Structure formats: structure tokens, C-alpha cells
Amino acid sequence: MDPESIHTGERVPHGGEPDQRIRDFSANTNPNTPAGVSSVYEDALEESRRYPDDEYSAFRAAAAEFVGCEPDRVIPTSGGLAAIRLAMECALEPGETAVLPAPSFGEYAREVHLQGATPEFVAHDELLAVPEERLRKHSLAVVCTPNNPTGEAADPDALAAFAARCGESETTLLVDEAFLGFTDLPSAATLEAEHVIVARSLTKLFGLPGLRAGFAVASGQNRDDLETARRAWSLGTPAARVGTFCLRQDEFVRDTRERIERERERIREHLERRFAVSPSDAPYLLCAVDDRVGGAEMGAASDADDAVETLVESARAAGVAIRDATTFRGLDSHIRVAIKDRESNDRLLEALGCTRGRGTESTDTRGEIGGDGSSADGEAHE
Structure with missing residues (x-):
């Protein structure tokens, strides 16, 4: 930084x-969480009297199975945003540039700036068409799939082609898959390309944004760099145990x-x-x-x-x-x-006034304020 x-x-x-x-x-x-999460958390809380096992073997194995990669490629992080920062810390130097989608998650530009680098914005629906010659001047490219806030997921073939061009131009590709778990689409982790880093968040899909659990996936030198640079005990024991449990709730x-x-x-x-x-x-x-x-x-x-x-x-x-x-x-x-x-x-x-006179099945709850227990993880990812 x-x-x-x-x-x-x-x-x-x-x-x-x-x-x-x-x-x-x-x-x-x-709004929902997997049945049994509370018990897992309570057991993990008791074990939190000691430092976590910094190897996180069970968590890595569950995460690897979830996205389709080998466990040693998984880097545990305290949420998807922590994975994004870690990737940018390793990929960017002051004075370099990164190509980012727009509109998209506001933290990308902020994190690029914090590394002393400069963002260049491309329309989110045109990013995957950026040619190799343009990519050559950038140290990093970021793809958000599905994109936030527009919602469309990247076509896997188009993403693979873009990843190949990033490889030819020696540009690190960071693929943010914070919401990909809500789809049946494959993770970019399956590309197994050394210049591709994937950032994943557990907390949105499993309804636990306050828990702060996520991971990165990388190969080769990028994998080694992320593993070396990640903070010690990067997941608390409750986050690691609950995350491992949730990732196996098919x-x-x-x-x-x-x-x-x-x-x-x-x-x-x-x-x-x-x-x-x-x-x-x-x-x-x-x-x-x-x-x-x-x-x-x-x-x-x-x-x-x-x-x-x-x-x-x-x-x-x-x-x-x-x-x-x-x-x-x-x-x-x-x-x-x-x-x-x-x-x-x-x-x-x-x-929003979209029900009156339209014959919906909406329950009439006017006059009361309710809560579904949902909470934010600060736009990680909003």
C-alpha cells in the first residue's frame, strides 16, 4: 500500500x-442461513480460546471443492474484499494502471488508488472485448461476475478468451465472484491460469455478512505471493468453522x-x-x-x-x-x-408502489415495521 x-x-x-x-x-x-450454523458457531466460539490453526486445512478443502480447484490454491481471507485488497497489493506498484469495469463495485477504484496506481474505466459490458494491445499497458484488469450493480454474469467462454489475452499481455486478471455462488456458472478458478486470481465471498450466499469469511484462488507465483502476504490467522476460528460447514451445504x-x-x-x-x-x-x-x-x-x-x-x-x-x-x-x-x-x-x-391494483399476493402489512434479520457487510459487496 x-x-x-x-x-x-x-x-x-x-x-x-x-x-x-x-x-x-x-x-x-x-435472508436465510443453513440449518445448524448456530451450533457450529457455538462450538467454534469455545475453541476460540486458542489461536486458529493457520493452515486452515478443512476450510481450504471445502472451498476448493466448492469452486473446483486443488486445496493448496485456496488462500483464506476475512471476506471477499480482503481477497481483493490482497490481490491488488501483490499485483500493483505505485505509478501502474488497472482497467476496471464501470459501473461496478466502488472499492475496486479505491483499492487501486491506495496502492498508488491509477484506474482506467471501461464500460462493464465492453470490458471482455478489450484487445490485447490495450491490455499491455495495464498491470491489472478486474472483472466482476455477476457485475455489481448491473447484475449480468460474464459468459464463461468470453471470460476465458479475455483471460487468455490478459496472459498474452502479462496483465494480472482479478475475477471477483462475490455473487457467482447464486448461479450455476463455473468459477474462473477452473481456468488454472497463473495470471488469474479469483476472489470469493461466503457471507452473501450464506446470509452471514457480519462473519467476514472469504478466500482467493491463485496458481504459481501469484499463489505463492498471496500465501506469503496474507495476514497470519486471516480467519477467526468461528469464521473458518462456519465457512467450512456452509460450503458443504449443497x-x-x-x-x-x-x-x-x-x-x-x-x-x-x-x-x-x-x-x-x-x-x-x-x-x-x-x-x-x-x-x-x-x-x-x-x-x-x-x-x-x-x-x-x-x-x-x-x-x-x-x-x-x-x-x-x-x-x-x-x-x-x-x-x-x-x-x-x-x-x-x-x-x-x-x-415501491408496485402492488396497488395489480392483484398481487402481497400481504398487507402497512403500518408496521418489520425486519428479516438481513444485515450489511458494508457493500462487500453492498
Whole structure:
């Protein structure tokens, strides 16, 4: 990390609602956790009287099986964002450049800046087409799949081709798969390319963002560098034990994927009657808001920026937190909403005014504020 860059850096906004009375659709976390997690955590807490085993053999084995790689390629980290920082610390030097998608996760640019490097932004849907000659000037390229906040996952063949061009240009490729576990798509860990680093988060798929558990996957010299540079005891005992347990809950993962896909399409149908909704493979939907939402319909605001603010405030007054997506680079009239369980999703539709007169099955819960227990991991990944 570059000391001079720290003085000029700043934190970025994230999703997440700390008020437990508010249903949190601003952070993209699973409202459910696997059965048995509490018991695993309690047993691990008792064992936390000693330092963790820094080898993390069981965790590495479970993570490797989950993404399809060898256990020795897994680098335990305290969340996906810790894996991203570790990768950038190893890949970037002050004065170098990195190519990043936009709009996308705001921490990429911040982490690049903290290394004393400079980000160059490419439209998220054009990044995989960047040619080799352009990649040559960059030390690092970042792909987010599914992209946050737009939601679309990278085509595996297109990603593999892009990874090959990164290899030819000697550019390290960091693939952030924070939300890939919500899909059936293969991990880039299966590419087994020495210049590719994968960052994974456990906490969103398994509904435990406060636990801070994740890992990186790398090969060759990158693997050795990450393993050497990672902090000692990079996972607490509870995070390591719970993470190992969760990664082996195949039925929970399968049920979660099916529910998310089903609910995402149901919610999309209702939201599209009021907003322009981006295609998504992720547990969230990006919605474009026009000035009619804030003005004619809500009696406030005369432009899209004010419309978003008005909509966020109106939803919160109805007991629902949604993400103001105008803080993402290039977005000036958008919100992002997470996909939760059916009852909570109906509450979201009601708060956004997408249920009245449409014959939905939404439960009438007006006048009360509820909480589904979801929490944020500070936009790691929002």
C-alpha cells in the first residue's frame, strides 16, 4: 500500500441498513442461513480460546471443492474484499494502471488508488472485448461476475478468451465472484491460469455478512505471493468453522439458487411496470428511475436525482431500505434492490408502489415495521 495515496484516498458509500426494524434491500445478502450454523458457531466460539490453526486445512478443502480447484490454491481471507485488497497489493506498484469495469463495485477504484496506481474505466459490458494491445499497458484488469450493480454474469467462454489475452499481455486478471455462488456458472478458478486470481465471498450466499469469511484462488507465483502476504490467522476460528460447514451445504445452495431465480423474475415483472429494469443473473435488480416517479407520482422533485432521493426516502418511511445507486460511477437515476424471500419481496413491491391494483399476493402489512434479520457487510459487496 502506498503511504502517500492513503492521505488523498477516501471511503466509498455502501449499502446496508443497521436498523433491525427496517427490511434491508440495500445489501445483497441471503435472508436465510443453513440449518445448524448456530451450533457450529457455538462450538467454534469455545475453541476460540486458542489461536486458529493457520493452515486452515478443512476450510481450504471445502472451498476448493466448492469452486473446483486443488486445496493448496485456496488462500483464506476475512471476506471477499480482503481477497481483493490482497490481490491488488501483490499485483500493483505505485505509478501502474488497472482497467476496471464501470459501473461496478466502488472499492475496486479505491483499492487501486491506495496502492498508488491509477484506474482506467471501461464500460462493464465492453470490458471482455478489450484487445490485447490495450491490455499491455495495464498491470491489472478486474472483472466482476455477476457485475455489481448491473447484475449480468460474464459468459464463461468470453471470460476465458479475455483471460487468455490478459496472459498474452502479462496483465494480472482479478475475477471477483462475490455473487457467482447464486448461479450455476463455473468459477474462473477452473481456468488454472497463473495470471488469474479469483476472489470469493461466503457471507452473501450464506446470509452471514457480519462473519467476514472469504478466500482467493491463485496458481504459481501469484499463489505463492498471496500465501506469503496474507495476514497470519486471516480467519477467526468461528469464521473458518462456519465457512467450512456452509460450503458443504449443497442442498441449501441449490434451494437458494432456485428461490432467487424464481423470485427475481416475479419481482421483475412488477418492477418493470414502473421502472426500466436491467437483466440480471444476481440476487439484485438495477432499476432506472425517471423524474415522473419523484414528481408527478410522489409530489416532489423535478429531476431524476431528486426522484431517486424521494423514492429512497418514501421506501424507508414504509419500512424498507433500498440502495441509492447514483453513487456508482456513471449512474445518475438508478436504485438497486436485493431479492429476498417471497414475503419480504412483496413488502418491497408495496413500498415501491408496485402492488396497488395489480392483484398481487402481497400481504398487507402497512403500518408496521418489520425486519428479516438481513444485515450489511458494508457493500462487500453492498
